[in-house]
Amino acid sequence: MVATYTHHFDTSLYKGNVTVHTGLYIDGKWVNPIEGGSIDIVNPTNGKVITAVAGAGAKDVDAAVKAARKAYKTSWGLKVPGAERGKLLDKLADLVEKHQHQLAALEALNVGKHYHMALGMDLAFSIQTLRYYAGWSDKVQGKTIETNDKKLAYTRHEPWGVVGAIVPWNFPLMMAMIKLGPALATGNVVVLKPSDVTPLTALFLADLINEAGFPPGVVNIVNGYGNTAGAAISGHPSIEKVAFTGSTLVGRKILKAASESNLKAVTLELGGKSPTIVFDDANLDQAIKWAARGMFFNMGQACIAGSRIYVQEGIYDKFLEGFTQAAQGLTKAAGGPFEEGVQHGPQVSQTQFDRVMGYISSGKSDGAKVHVGGEREGEQGYFIKPTVFVDAKPDMKIMQEEIFGPVCSIVKFKTEEEVTEWANDTTYGLAANILTENNGRAVRMANALEAGSIFVNCASAPEIGLPFGGYKQSGLGREMGEAALYTYTQLKAVHVNIGQVL
Template identity: 55%
Template sequence: MPPTFKHNFTAGPFQGTSTFSTGLFINNEFQDGEGQKTIDVFNPSTEKVIAQIAEASAADVDRAVQAAQKAFETSWGLTVPGNERGKLMMKLADLIERDIDEIAAIESLDNGKAFSVSKNFDVTQAAAVIRYYAGWADKVHGNVIEVNEQQLAYTRHEPIGVVGQIIPWNFPLYMFSWKVGPALATGNTIVLKPSEFTSLSALRVCALIVEAGFPPGVVNVVPGYGKIAGKAISTHMGIEKVAFTGSTVVGQEIMRDAASTNLKKVTLELGGKSPSIVFDDADIEQAVRWAAYGVFFNHGQTCCAGSRIFVQESIYDKFLEGFTKRVKSLQVGDPFHPETFQGPQVSQLQYDRVMGYIEHGKKEGATLHLGGERHGTEGYFIQPTIFTDVTADMKICREEIFGPVGVVKTFKDEHGRQIWIVIFAIFFISGADIIHQANDTFYGLAAAIFSSNISRALKTAHELKAGTVWINCVNQLHASVPFGGFKQSGFGRELGEYALDNYTNIKTVNVNLSRDSPI
C-alpha cells in the first residue's frame, strides 16, 4: 500500500484531520514506488517527521510517461476539444477553492510559510492561474496566411505531447499551477516532479484532479530526488519538452541532458539577485514597506527577491532608519499564528546555506546591521538580516542567498559621473552609474524602482536588464502577466498568453487549390 498523510490541525481556519495518499500519482491512481522506497517529510517549524512520500525511480518515471503517452493519444491531446479541457480545468480550480483552508494548512505545515500567505496568496493564486488558462483552452489557434488565389496556407498550434515539469519547494502549489495550467490548456499530458521537500500540496490536489474528472494519465505526479527522478524526466526519450523552475546550476544540467538525448524543448525559470532602486524623490515610507516585502516575503525564498537595495545618497540615512524599524516589526514564528509574517526556512540544508552566507558576509567586512542569528531554539528560523557597508564584489552581493538576507548600498545618481585625477590626466568614469550597478550581475530576473517621477522611473526601467521591472511596488504576480528572466535567470515565459507558446508546436499546412503543377 502506498504511504498516507494524516494530520490533525488544531490552529487556523482549518481545524480537523487531513488524510490523503502520498504515493506516486500515475494514471489517476496512487501507487508505491519501485521497491516501496519512501522519503521522510519534515515540518520545518519543529524539525520533526510528519509523513512519508513515495520515492520515484527512473522506472517509475517511465511508467508515468507511458501513462501520459496513452492519455495523449486516446483521451486528451487532439482528441478532446479545448472547451472540454477548459471545463475540467475550471472544475479543478473550483475544487481547490472549496478546500482552500485544508490545502493552505498542508502548505504551511510542509513548507513553513505563514498560513495567511499560503491561503491568501499561494492557494488563491494557484486556483486563479488554473482558471485563467481554462479560459485559454479553446482559444489556442493558428492563422490563415494569404499567399495567392491558387494556394491556401494556414497554421495549427498543436500540443507537443508528453511534457516533463520540475518545480521547486518555495511555492509548491503555486508553481504547480504555473506549469500545469498552460500545458493542459494546450492539450499536453504531464509528468511532474515536485520537490522532495514539499510534495504534500501537489499530492492533495491530485485527488481533486480525479474528482474533477480528468482522464487517467493526463496528469502524473512523481515525487523524488532531482538526481534520480528529475534526471529521468530530463533525459527520457518519450518526453518532448521539459520545463524547470529552480537554480541556475541545475537548469544548466537539465539543458545538457535535454540536448544529449532527444533535443527536447526546454524552458527555464532560474535564479535572481534582483535590485531595488530607491531614488531621492521616492515616497520613503512606501519604499521602505515595499523594499522590506521585496526581501523578506516568503522568508526570502523567492527567486525575484529584491535582495540588493540601492538608495540614493541624500536619503540613505532616512531610508535605512525607516527600513530598520520596519524589518524589526516583522513577526517571525509559528506559521499558524495570525500575526506571523516570516516562518522557517524550508529545511536544515537551506538553513545551513543561508547561515553560511551570513558568516561569509561578516568575514568579507560587511557590517551586520540587523539580525544574522537563529530565531528561537526549534525549527529552521533565521532572523531577518540586513547588511550595510557592502561592496559589489562581495559574495552576499553577487550570489543568490535565497533567505531573509538583504544588502543596502548607496548610489549618487542615474549617471553617477565622477572625476578621478590620475597623475596629470582627468578621466571621466561612469562606473558608479546606478544602471551599471543594478545590471552588474549574471542574473536578470526582476528589478524594482521607487520614484515619484514617472519619466525617470520608466527611463530606468527600460535600461535595466531584467525580465520584470516593478515601479513603486515589488513581487506583484498576476496570472495574465508574463514572468521570466534575462541572462542566466533563464528563458521562456511563465504566466500570461506568452506561456502558451512553451507548449505548442506550430504546423504549417499548404493546400493547392488549382489543377496546375510545376511540371
C-alpha cells in the same frame, strides 16, 4: 495498498483533519514505487518528521511517461476539443477552491509559511491560474497567411505531447498550477515532480484531478529526488518538453540532459539577484514598505527577492532607519504558521538554513557589516532573523549570488547612470524594482534594466496575465500570461495547393 497520512490540525487558525496519499499517482491510480524508497518530510518549525512519502526512481518515471503517452494518443491531446479541456480545468479550480483551507493548511505545515499567506496568496493565485487557462483552452489559434491566389497557407499551434514539470519548494502548489494550467489547456499530458521537500499539496491535488474527471494518465505525479526522478524526467527520450523552476545550477543540468537525450524543448525559470532602486524623490514611507515586502516576502525564499537595495544618497539615512525598523518588526513577529500575528517564519529545511547562514558568514568575512540580524532566531526549527548588510562591495558573494533567504544589502548611490550600471552587474536578470515619483525616470530605468519583470513603485507583485521569466542566467522562455501558451505548443505551417499545376 498505498498508505495515507492524516494530519490533525487543532489550532486557532485552522481545525480539521487532512488526509493525503503518500504514494505515486500514475495512470489515474495510486501506486507504490517499483524499486521502493521513501522520503521523510520535515516540519521546518521544529525539525521533526511529519510523515514519509514514496520516492520515485527511473522505472517509476518511465511508467508515468508510458501512461501519459497512452492518454495523449487516446483520450487527450488533439482528440479533446479545447472547450472540453477548459471545462475540466474549471472544475479542478472549483475543487481547489472548495478545499482551499485544507490545502493552505498543508502548505503552511510543509513549507513553514503562515497559514493566512498560504490561503491569501498561494491558494488564491492557484485558483486564479486554473481559471485563467481554462478560459484560454479554446482560444489557441493559428493564422491564415497570404501567399498567392493558388495556395491556402495557415499555421497551427499543436501540443508537444508529454511534458515533464519540475517544481520548487517555495510555492509548491502555485508553481505546479503555473505549469499544469497552460500545459493542459493546450492539450499536453504531464508528468509532475514536486519538490522532495514539499510534496504534500501535490499529493492532495492528485485526488482532486481524479475527482474533476481528467482521463487517467493525463496528469501523473511522481515524488522523488532531483538526482533520480528529476534526472529521469530531464533525460527521458519520450518527454518532448521540460518546464523547470529552480536554481540556475540545476537548470544547466536539465538543459544538458535535454540536449543529450532528444533535444526536448526546455523552459527554465531560474535564480535571481534582483535590485531594488530607491530614488530621492520616492515616497519614503511606501518605498520602505515595498522594499521590505520585496525582500522579506516568504522569508526571502523567492526568486525575485530584491536583495540588492540601492538607495540614493539624499534619503539613504532615513531609508536605512525605516527599513531597519521594518526588519526588526519582522523579527519580533517571528513564529509558527498557525500562530496569530506571525509575519516571519522559518527557512524551509536544514539544508536551506545552513546555506543562508553560510552566506551571512561569507558577508562578514568579506568585510560587509551586519546592520541588523545575522543570526538564528529561537532554539528550534530553521528560523533566521531578517538580516541587513551595509558596506557591501559589488564583488562580494552576498552581492553576486542568490541567497534565497532573508538577507539583503543596502548600498548608497549618487546618479541614475551609476545605479543602472550596478544593477545590471550580475549574471542574473529575473526582476527589478524601481521606486520613484518621476515618471520619465521610471520609464528610462525600466527600459535600461536587464531583467524580465520590472516593478515600478511596487515589488513582488506578479500578475497571472503577464509573462514571467528571466534575462541572462535567470532562464529561458516565459511562464504565465498568453506567452506561456506558446511555450507549450509547437508551430506547424500548412501549405495547401488550390491551383498550382506543374
